[in-house]
Structure formats: structure tokens, C-alpha cells
Amino acid sequence: MAELMFYQQPIVLNRETNKDLCFTATSDYGFSKGVNSVPLTGIEFFEASRDLPVLFSKDEEGNYFPIVLLSLRGDGHEQIGAEGEWTGNYIPAFIRRYPFALTEGKDLCYDSTAAGFSEEGDRLFDDEGKNTETLDSIITFLTDFDAQHQLTREFCSELSELSMFKPFMLQVMTVDKSALRLDGLFIIDEDKLGDLDNEKVGAWFRKGFLAWIYAHMHSLGSLNRLSDKL
Template structure:
């Protein structure tokens, strides 16, 4: 359940947010939405895969944290064991809203049903005593702007992938040290053979449109799968 509200100093003067990490705070997730603009930072830590959106109208990009629903191998108690967290997670419990269904005016909304909303006086204040945004809220607003811009720019990126038929189904089957099998199905990855076969004109166009770098970052990120498997084996060994 969610309960989105337009954020305002009058209504949310005393709002506090729990910014620490934890499964109870919504961090026990297998994947997170990522946008091409952050692929360079994401690929330093996580594999990047692609999947059809819920409406099955287009693809979205996802950072992979585990191999099962609810599994985050980067979450260790109240600590996130990576240098970078995707924007879609870093901004919670806030989100971008619209002034009206057809409006281009962006607004900051808050999900008041989020477990990150503090009800015990703990957490980081969103507004100060005079109703002004705190440095925490100003930082979140910057991240929201970056995520919103990246999301709007991603439509052209996925259109380019479709134009050059650069996505292929990706299925992964891994045998872990304890003999168990983990499978990933329903995902896509960059087709490296088709990428390598593109001519100079196509590559030049992709580069000129800013799409070539995130494509290469997505390809490079698949090297992180071995590290993810190592994390899974270690977690199993630790019980």
C-alpha cells in the first residue's frame, strides 16, 4: 500500500525520515530501477539487466542485487555494502508527482505509508522549525531531479536499442557451492554480437545521441555477476 501526498511545510512540518538501511525499511529487494544516466556508477557495483515494464509496452533497466525475490546480497543488517545506491532507492520515500495528469509541472511527493516515515520522533527532519527545507530535503530534491531527467531521457535510449535490435533474452543458471541451482529468467541483456556488427554510421549515431556509453556500461556490468555469485555463496556459508 502507498499513500502519496504533495509535500508541503504546512502539512509535513514535523515529518521525519529514517535514512538508515534495513530490510524492514524496504531495502530487501532483488532489483532496482536504474536510468542510463547513472549506468557508469551502477556498473561499478551491480549487473545491469533489462526487462519489460509492467504494461509490457517498453523495457526498463534494473540493477541486480540477488537471485530471488526479496534477496539483497548487498544488505548486511543495517549496512548497505556498496559505494553507490541507485537513485530510485536513494530518494525513498519521496517521488516525483505531477500537478495534473497531463501537466509537465513536477512536484515533490512523499509516500506517507512508507516504513521510512518515522512515527516516534526519530529520523531526519524534512523541514526545520520555520518550515524551510532542511539540507537533507535539498539533497533529496537534487536526486529527484536527476532521476526524473534520466527517466525522461531513457525513452530515446530504449528506442535506439529497439532500432538496432540490441537486446537479446538473457537466462542464467548458476550452481552454487552447496549444490543448489539459482536461475534468472525473463530478463534481457545487450547482444554483444549485434553491437560488434554495427557499422560506423550506426555507431556514430549512437555516440552522437549519447547512447553508446551507457550501452558499453551495461555490457561491462555483466562482469559483476561473478561477484554476486560469490556474495550468495558467502551468505549461504554464513547461514
């Protein structure tokens, strides 16, 4: 999974060299316009499933991970308007966290090419070099995101161990009657879900995994909404 999908020049935030750096949040999500899906954490399945399909893909190591499908096109999506404003109902956290991210070592990095950074706006450090409320809020969001990402990896790992994923072939007709096919997608096998023993069902219920599974299944109905936009 491309953890820094949108980041052109990510650098680690430094309280010395970046002591005067300010950040102004923007509602321009145009940086995401070239993709048709992004990774999703399990806790987001509920909100996303109301309007967007939640599916699964595989990374280069063969590990499954959930994605939210933003479009049935192969080269972009229709969730943003002409000015980069988000026109859909749910903005995935993977997109909302930009231009900040945590490294594997838990250092805070940011895309130095992103709009919003200057010497005017909300300061990230105060005059004593300590974190401002703005920076603490960013760190809290990223820390929560990473925690949910780890839990989602555990969720996918448990499903994979039980061979719960099955390939999902998605082929739709565009308005000009041409066939569009998206490969490399997976869904949870509902038949194998019904074969789970009571102990596993109880464990997944307590972890919240069972609810995530049903949110994923519910989301598949949103494929029709995306096909209407082709």
C-alpha cells in the same frame, strides 16, 4: 516498472498541512531487502558496473528498461547488513530517493510510514512556508533523477527499434548444488552493435549511449561476484 516500489502510503507534500514536518535522513536501507533488483538510469551504469550486473527487463507494456541485479536470489539481496546499513559499494538512485518521489505531475510525494519524519530534525518549510535548503536539495535530486529516467527511456526505445536486445538466460548453482534460474532478462546484442552504421554510432557517442552500452557489457562480469554469495 513499479515507480513506487517501496512506498506504503505515498501522499503529496503540502506546505500547509505539513508546515511543521521535519525529516532526518537515515542510513537504514532495510526497506529494500525484499527485492533482488531495482531500476537503474543510464548515467548510473558506470558506477554500478564495477560490482553489480546491469541487465534489462520489460514492463507490462513491453517496454525495455535497465535494472541492476542486487542478488541472484529470487526473494531479496545481500547488499545490506543486520542493521539495514548498505554493505555494497553502490546504492542505486532508485533506492536513495526513498522516501521521496515526484509524481507524473511533478508534485513531491513522500511515504508517510517511513522512518525519519517527525516534528524534530531538518525542517522542510520555514516559518513563512517557503522551502528550506533541505527540501530544495531533495527536489533537485528528484528532478535530476526524473530527467535521467526520461533519457534512459529514450536510450532503451532507440535500442528496441533496432532490435538490439536479446534474451539472457541466467542459471547458477547454489552452495547446496541446486539450480537457480532467473527469467525475463535481456542483454544488448553485441553482434548487432557491430552492424550499426557510422551515423548511428556517432549519434550514440554524442548522446553518451555508446558508453552506457559498454558499461552494461562490462557489468556482466559481476555475475560471478553475486554467485559467490549464494
